[in-house]
Amino acid sequence: MEYAHRAVQAVSPVELLSLQNVSKRFPNVLALDGVNFDLRRGEVHAVCGENGAGKSTLMKVISGQYQADGGTLLFKGRPYCFGSTHAAEQAGIAIIHQELNLVPHLSVAENIYLAREPRRGWFVDRVKLARQAQQCLDRLGVHINPAEKVRTLSVAQQQMVEIAKALSLDAEVLIMDEPTSSLTESETCQLFRVILELKRAGVGIVYISHRLDELEQIVDRVTVLRDGRYISTHDFAHTSIDEIVARMVGRSLQEKFPARTSVPTDICLLKVTGLVRKGGFGPVSFELRRGEILGFAGLMGAGRTETARAVFGADPMDAGTVHLDGELLDIGSPIDAIRHGIAYLSEDRKSEGLAVKMSLAANITLANMAAVSSRFGFIRFGAESAAARRFIDALDIRTPSEHQIARHLSGGNQQKVVIGKWLFRDSRVLFFDEPTRGIDVGAKYAIYQLLDELAARGIGVVMISSELPEILGMTDRVAVFHDGRIKAVLNTRETNQEEIMQYASGLDAQSAQAAPANPLKASLN
Amino acid sequence: MKRSLNDKQKDLIQKFAALGSLLVLIIMFSATSDAFFTVSNGMTVALQVTSIAYLGLGATCVIITGGIDLSVGSVLALSGVAAALAVKAGVAVPLGMLLGVVVGGLCGIVNGLCVTRLKLPPFIATLGMMLVARGLALQITGARPVSDLGDSFGELGNGALFRVENIGADGFPNVLFPGIPYPVLLMIVLAVVVSIMLSRTTLGRHIYAVGSNAEAARLSGVNVARVTMFTYVLSGALAGLTGCVLMSRLVSGQPNEGVMYELDAIASAVIGGTSLIGGIGTISGTAIGAFVIGILRNGLNMNGVSSFIQQIVIGLVILLTVWIDQVRNRR
Numbered sequence: 027m028e029y030a031h032r033a034v035q036a037v038s039p040v041e042l043l044s045l046q047n048v049s050k051r052f053p054n055v056l057a058l059d060g061v062n063f064d065l066r067r068g069e070v071h072a073v074c075g076e077n078g079a080g081k082s083t084l085m086k087v088i089s090g091q092y093q094a095d096g097g098t099l100l101f102k103g104r105p106y107c108f109g110s111t112h113a114a115e116q117a118g119i120a121i122i123h124q125e126l127n128l129v130p131h132l133s134v135a136e137n138i139y140l141a142r143e144p145r146r147g148w149f150v151d152r153v154k155l156a157r158q159a160q161q162c163l164d165r166l167g168v169h170i171n172p173a174e175k176v177r178t179l180s181v182a183q184q185q186m187v188e189i190a191k192a193l194s195l196d197a198e199v200l201i202m203d204e205p206t207s208s209l210t211e212s213e214t215c216q217l218f219r220v221i222l223e224l225k226r227a228g229v230g231i232v233y234i235s236h237r238l239d240e241l242e243q244i245v246d247r248v249t250v251l252r253d254g255r256y257i258s259t260h261d262f263a264h265t266s267i268d269e270i271v272a273r274m275v276g277r278s279l280q281e282k283f284p285a286r287t288s289v290p291t292d293i294c295l296l297k298v299t300g301l302v303r304k305g306g307f308g309p310v311s312f313e314l315r316r317g318e319i320l321g322f323a324g325l326m327g328a329g330r331t332e333t334a335r336a337v338f339g340a341d342p343m344d345a346g347t348v349h350l351d352g353e354l355l356d357i358g359s360p361i362d363a364i365r366h367g368i369a370y371l372s373e374d375r376k377s378e379g380l381a382v383k384m385s386l387a388a389n390i391t392l393a394n395m396a397a398v399s400s401r402f403g404f405i406r407f408g409a410e411s412a413a414a415r416r417f418i419d420a421l422d423i424r425t426p427s428e429h430q431i432a433r434h435l436s437g438g439n440q441q442k443v444v445i446g447k448w449l450f451r452d453s454r455v456l457f458f459d460e461p462t463r464g465i466d467v468g469a470k471y472a473i474y475q476l477l478d479e480l481a482a483r484g485i486g487v488v489m490i491s492s493e494l495p496e497i498l499g500m501t502d503r504v505a506v507f508h509d510g511r512i513k514a515v516l517n518t519r520e521t522n523q524e525e526i527m528q529y530a531s532g533l534d535a536q537s538a539q540a541a542p543a544n545p546l547k548a549s550l551n
Numbered sequence: 552m553k554r555s556l557n558d559k560q561k562d563l564i565q566k567f568a569a570l571g572s573l574l575v576l577i578i579m580f581s582a583t584s585d586a587f588f589t590v591s592n593g594m595t596v597a598l599q600v601t602s603i604a605y606l607g608l609g610a611t612c613v614i615i616t617g618g619i620d621l622s623v624g625s626v627l628a629l630s631g632v633a634a635a636l637a638v639k640a641g642v643a644v645p646l647g648m649l650l651g652v653v654v655g656g657l658c659g660i661v662n663g664l665c666v667t668r669l670k671l672p673p674f675i676a677t678l679g680m681m682l683v684a685r686g687l688a689l690q691i692t693g694a695r696p697v698s699d700l701g702d703s704f705g706e707l708g709n710g711a712l713f714r715v716e717n718i719g720a721d722g723f724p725n726v727l728f729p730g731i732p733y734p735v736l737l738m739i740v741l742a743v744v745v746s747i748m749l750s751r752t753t754l755g756r757h758i759y760a761v762g763s764n765a766e767a768a769r770l771s772g773v774n775v776a777r778v779t780m781f782t783y784v785l786s787g788a789l790a791g792l793t794g795c796v797l798m799s800r801l802v803s804g805q806p807n808e809g810v811m812y813e814l815d816a817i818a819s820a821v822i823g824g825t826s827l828i829g830g831i832g833t834i835s836g837t838a839i840g841a842f843v844i845g846i847l848r849n850g851l852n853m854n855g856v857s858s859f860i861q862q863i864v865i866g867l868v869i870l871l872t873v874w875i876d877q878v879r880n881r882r
Binding site: 338340359360361364365370372377378379380381382383384388392393395396399402403404405447 | 751752753754756757759760762763764766767768769770771772773774830831
């Protein structure tokens with residue numbers, strides 16, 4: 027029925043893109059199988075699906091990075107097949123990747139006009155370059171100095187530069203792959219303002235995000251994919267998040283968070299006192315109890331990740347003490363921390379978590395090689411494969427085998443591999459930095475269950491998260507960071523999203539009472 | 552079970568490019584020269600390949616970590632003359648050779664310290680060592696060969712196992728089987744040991760991890776500095792050994808030996824599929840690469856091709872094999 031509905035639309039002139047029955051095959055796997063998708067002018071069309079559902083592959087087909095093996099692709103009513111992303115950009119289809127593609131040592135203006143610099147003779151026309159870049163940024167209504175070097179910008183600002191670059195190409199179709207995954211809430215608000223602006227200008231936006239709760243703010247229609255197949259397309263006004271989720275997973279999900287089975291004890295497990303990193307954060311002091319899940323909330327750059335990294339020995343600390351089970355630890359490097367049973371799962375899995383050229387199995391055992399090798403350091407490959415298969419099952423990692431090279435896994439599955447690595451290493455204290463970022467709904471639930479199980483075993487878990495519902499749903503207590511310090515430690519059951527946001531934005535308890543109704547707006551300035 | 556087999560097949564196919572070109576070379580040279588495909592020429596090639604192979608083993612480990620060692624050609628000269636000078640001064644031959652290996656290892660420690668402590672780029676650190684070691688070798692010998700070392704100094708380089716000969720009617724010995732030269736035996740043993748180390752031990756796994764993602768390895772508790780240091784020390788010690796074997800073959804200490812050998816070693820690793828970005832490489836690949844270079848030289852020599860043309864051909868072969876490798880990895 028939906029299909030018939032679509033066929034009528036395909037002749038309508040407002041269609042920017044129209045894909046029918048598109049398929050894409052890789053060795054061993056049919057990544058896309060009969061997918062339909064269309065995009066109108068001035069609409070935001072979300073593509074939803076679990077990790078490995080084919081979202082990224084579809085985007086790469088649309089943007090010319092891959093060529094479809096079957097089906098028809100129409101752009102403004104004409105069949106197309108771009109040989110490269112460059113050709114697609116020329117035609118007006120631009121993609122903004124999850125991992126941003128900017129040259130860090132060049133300025134904002136130089137990045138926007140990279141390889142298309144305005145020239146005077148053989149030389150770059152710097153005046154014109156700066157003026158045009160400024161115009162681009164003004165159109166978006168963002169305040170970024172075009173002369174600034176890109177590496178000094180925040181991730182959110184870099185994303186704006188990418189969008190400005192796409193606009194300067196007169197893109198009519200803009201593909202955004204997980205644009206909010208590393209943005210704070212206030213930065214997300216700013217991005218959404220820009221997206222609404224683009225909509226008004228008639229740009230069609232393809233939007234991919236795992237944060238379904240954001241969709242209602244910007245999205246007009248949603249297309250659901252599952253296991254590379256087209257499932258359905260919905261008008262967002264006539265559907266619900268629950269229905270979309272049900273379509274994504276092929277079943278209905280009752281609960282977003284599992285019931286906590288573990289009960290935290292009063293026994294202090296980890297005690298951090300007066301932790302300081304000069305020019306970074308601190309002093310920070312906190313206690314983690316046995317069997318507790320402690321949340322670290324706060325805005326990006328407030329010192330949450332930095333604190334965890336310092337305790338773990340990944341970055342040097344200038345002052346402060348760390349006691350574990352009453353014993354004073356001397357942690358100079360991650361090796362010391364791991365030996366004492368402290369683990370840290372980094373937020374940036376690609377650059378800090380995964381050895382991408384190694385197999386899934388080798389990644390899982392990397393932090394605990396001793397468990398799968400003999401006394402003389404010879405690896406027991408049978409034990410290694412068994413361990414890897416255990417976590418493939420437990421975490422539902424989608425892979426042909428445990429020998430798969432990590433680079434070939436999808437983003438969410440890579441994250442699961444990194445989590446598996448730390449679960450394989452029995453630890454007493456686990457720092458999870460944004461453990462569910464970029465992970466699909468079903469897997470999120472599995473990870474929450476794991477956190478609960480770990481806590482039930484008496485392990486102390488610190489969960490750093492920018493998603494407040496997750497903090498409220500999973501933690502026992504929450505430490506709220508602001509500007510390098512802990513502003514408050516709250517009992518999760520007795521707090522709410524607003525209170526946490528107020529502390530995170532630097533408002534103290536008194537002024538919090540008189541704070542504006544929407545703390546998000548307040549934190550914008 | 553079936554999956555692991557598939558992976559092994561993939562691995563074989565990956566090596567096919569280098570292995571295929573090796574077979575093509577052998578067939579081609581067998582056709583053009585009668586003397587090429589004989590037992591004695593086989594041993595000659597194997598003997599010629601040994602130096603590249605020893606150095607290639609070390610180079611492979613260093614390159615897998617994402618580094619490079621340009622100093623081995625000079626280090627082998629310094630180690631060789633150190634061993635020769637020691638023997639000339641009255642030290643027993645095995646001890647003198649051991650000293651040579653130790654000198655190479657020390658050079659490797661200095662390289663490793665420069666890379667891990669001073670955080671110098673490996674290219675620069677080992678470029679410095681390349682000049683320093685060569686200068687030292689020339690300085691301590693006055694740029695003259697160290698000779699009159701006695702027959703026992705030549706034993707390691709010129710001796711062979713299972714050599715069969717009889718004295719002919721003319722009084723000269725007839726060689727029935729040239730034997731397996733000691734350097735070739737040493738090459739086989741070392742290649743097997745390093746290969747097992749890389750593929751089957753935790754140390755080897757850590758070497759790959761450092762090259763694949765050093766930060767991820769560090770945060771997983773891998774002692775990145777120690778692993779990196781190990782590869783440079785191994786490369787240095789193997790260079791020291793290469794020096795001893797080479798000087799033994801010449802029965803003299805030659806401070807000018809080994810110029811540009813580092814490039815042969817790197818080339819053999821690269822032809823064998825080792826990635827200069829790090830994280831990828833195998834010893835079997837490097838061994839194939841070393842033989843590709845060795846057989847090219849030997850076969851071209853037999854066909855009377857000038858050494859200038861040989862350089863051109865080897866250069867083109869490197870470009871070709873690495874290009875094939877790139878195309879294959881491009882999915």
